[in-house]
Amino acid sequence: MTYIILLNYNGYEDTIECLESLLKLKIINYQIIVIDNSETNTSINYFQKWAKGERESIVTSFPSIIYPLQEKPIDCIFIEENELINFKKNKIIFTKAKENKGFAAGNNIALHYILKYGNKDSFIWLLNNDTIVENNTLSSLIACYEKDKSVGILGAKLLYYYEPSKIQTIGGKFHPKFYYPYLVGEGLKATINKLEEKIDYAIGASLFVSYENLNKIGVLCEDYFLYYEELDWSYRAKQEGLKTDWCPEAIVYHKEGKSIGTSSNHKKRSILSQKHMFRSRKIFCEKYYKISFQFYTSTFLMFFNRIRRFNFTEARIVLESMFIK
Numbered sequence: 001m002t003y004i005i006l007l008n009y010n011g012y013e014d015t016i017e018c019l020e021s022l023l024k025l026k027i028i029n030y031q032i033i034v035i036d037n038s039e040t041n042t043s044i045n046y047f048q049k050w051a052k053g054e055r056e057s058i059v060t061s062f063p064s065i066i067y068p069l070q071e072k073p074i075d076c077i078f079i080e081e082n083e084l085i086n087f088k089k090n091k092i093i094f095t096k097a098k099e100n101k102g103f104a105a106g107n108n109i110a111l112h113y114i115l116k117y118g119n120k121d122s123f124i125w126l127l128n129n130d131t132i133v134e135n136n137t138l139s140s141l142i143a144c145y146e147k148d149k150s151v152g153i154l155g156a157k158l159l160y161y162y163e164p165s166k167i168q169t170i171g172g173k174f175h176p177k178f179y180y181p182y183l184v185g186e187g188l189k190a191t192i193n194k195l196e197e198k199i200d201y202a203i204g205a206s207l208f209v210s211y212e213n214l215n216k217i218g219v220l221c222e223d224y225f226l227y228y229e230e231l232d233w234s235y236r237a238k239q240e241g242l243k244t245d246w247c248p249e250a251i252v253y254h255k256e257g258k259s260i261g262t263s264s265n266h267k268k269r270s271i272l273s274q275k276h277m278f279r280s281r282k283i284f285c286e287k288y289y290k291i292s293f294q295f296y297t298s299t300f301l302m303f304f305n306r307i308r309r310f311n312f313t314e315a316r317i318v319l320e321s322m323f324i325k
Contacts, residue, residue: 002030002123002138005110007103009036012043014130014255016050017060019092021132023070027139032092033110034129037100044078047094051076061161062132062253081109086117102225103204111219114211122211130255131205132161137250141208144247152213152242153234155202156250159190166190168254170246171199174231178298179285181231193248201234202244206252216240226276228284235288274317 004022008015015034022032036043049055053072060066076092087093097106107126114124123142127133137156145154158168167190169183184197202208207230209217217240221232234244285295306315 001118001121002027002125002142003110003114003118004030004032004125004127004138005107006032006034006127006129007037007106008034008043008129009100009106010038010043011129012046013059015043016046016055017058017066018127018129018132019050020058020066020070021062021135022127023074023091024065024135025133025138026135027142030138031087031090033113034092034094035106035109036094036096037106039100041096044094044096048078050074051092060132065132065134084109084113088117101222103227104220104222104224104229108219108222111214115214115219118211120212124209124211124214126204126207126209127252128205128254130161132253134251137252140249140251141247144245144250145208145210148245149210150241150243151245152209152217152237152240153202153230153244154208154250155199155244155246156206156208156252157185157190157193157246157248158203158205158252158254161253161255164190164253167192168256169203170195170248171202171244172231173197173200176289177294178301179281179289179295180298180302181228199244199246201231202246204230205254206250207233208247208250213237213240213242216242223283223287224276224280226273226280228280231284232287271313271317274314278317278320 006015006018019032034047051072051074058066058069074092075090076094077087077090078094080096081098084095095109097109111124114122125138125141141154141156145151155171157170160166160168167185167188170185172181172183174181184199185195217233217237220229224232237244285291303315
């Protein structure tokens with residue numbers, strides 16, 4: 001059994017498109033857990049209509065993946081967070097979180113459920129809701145893991161949803177001297193299946209782990225509201241003697257942080273995303289590196305780089321992040 005976790009935050013259109021792609025997976029032994037982190041019931045209401053078959057069309061850039069739409073009604077159940085018990089038969093579980101405590105806490109609702117009711121042969125796939133997948137993506141992830149069980153966390157080949165001929169990333173590296181992460185493979189041709197550069201962490205848009213390794217590594221760290229959760233997870237996997245890698249055959253098309261305004265293009269980043277980015281950077285660096293003169297130097301360089309671009313709001317956020325407790 002593979003448990004697939006989707007975290008929804010006011011993104012029901014993206015989530016429904018993702019679900020339609022997941023319901024076409026070649027491997028049928030899976031259960032999807034959708035955690036709704038939204039403040040209102042708007043998304044839940046739309047999910048209920050979709051599950052009943054009250055939506056006749058979906059806007060998508062990948063009609064060959066999404067259509068024909070899955071036959072309705074869908075085998076699913078709608079529950080509150082405190083009602084999440086062992087639902088073996090339902091294909092999809094829609095769970096309303098009590099409150100939005102961030103990416104890690106939202107996913108952990110499902111991870112705690114899986115740790116309680118899964119078994120040693122289970123797999124877990126954390127997937128962003130603003131993605132769609134090829135029908136062989138899950139089988140590719142499982143095959144990659146079976147080839148090398150020393151892999152604690154397995155990433156995918158993320159392609160730009162709106163420019164699928166290019167790689168968004170295959171994973172990330174963390175620069176220990178200047179205390180910043182960067183993407184590996186960004187902008188390369190989608191056909192590339194091998195890179196010499198190794199990754200330090202898998203990207204949070206697609207994280208695949210076995211049940212046994214989840215037991216070793218533990219759930220996501222809730223010190224982070226957004227960002228750096230996947231770095232933290234991969235670092236903890238390394239502490240357990242496990243490595244992080246990516247699967248070239250596992251294709252995931254990613255819209256790139258649609259709900260919170262994340263983007264590799266600095267002109268498109270939201271203020272909210274930047275606040276959490278630098279807050280989480282400080283938390284991560286305090287946990288795994290000594291906060292030294294180099295940390296403050298690198299932060300000042302980021303500050304002046306934003307001043308140079310006349311982005312004074314972001315510059316202020318960078319400066320404030322140095323003093324976050």
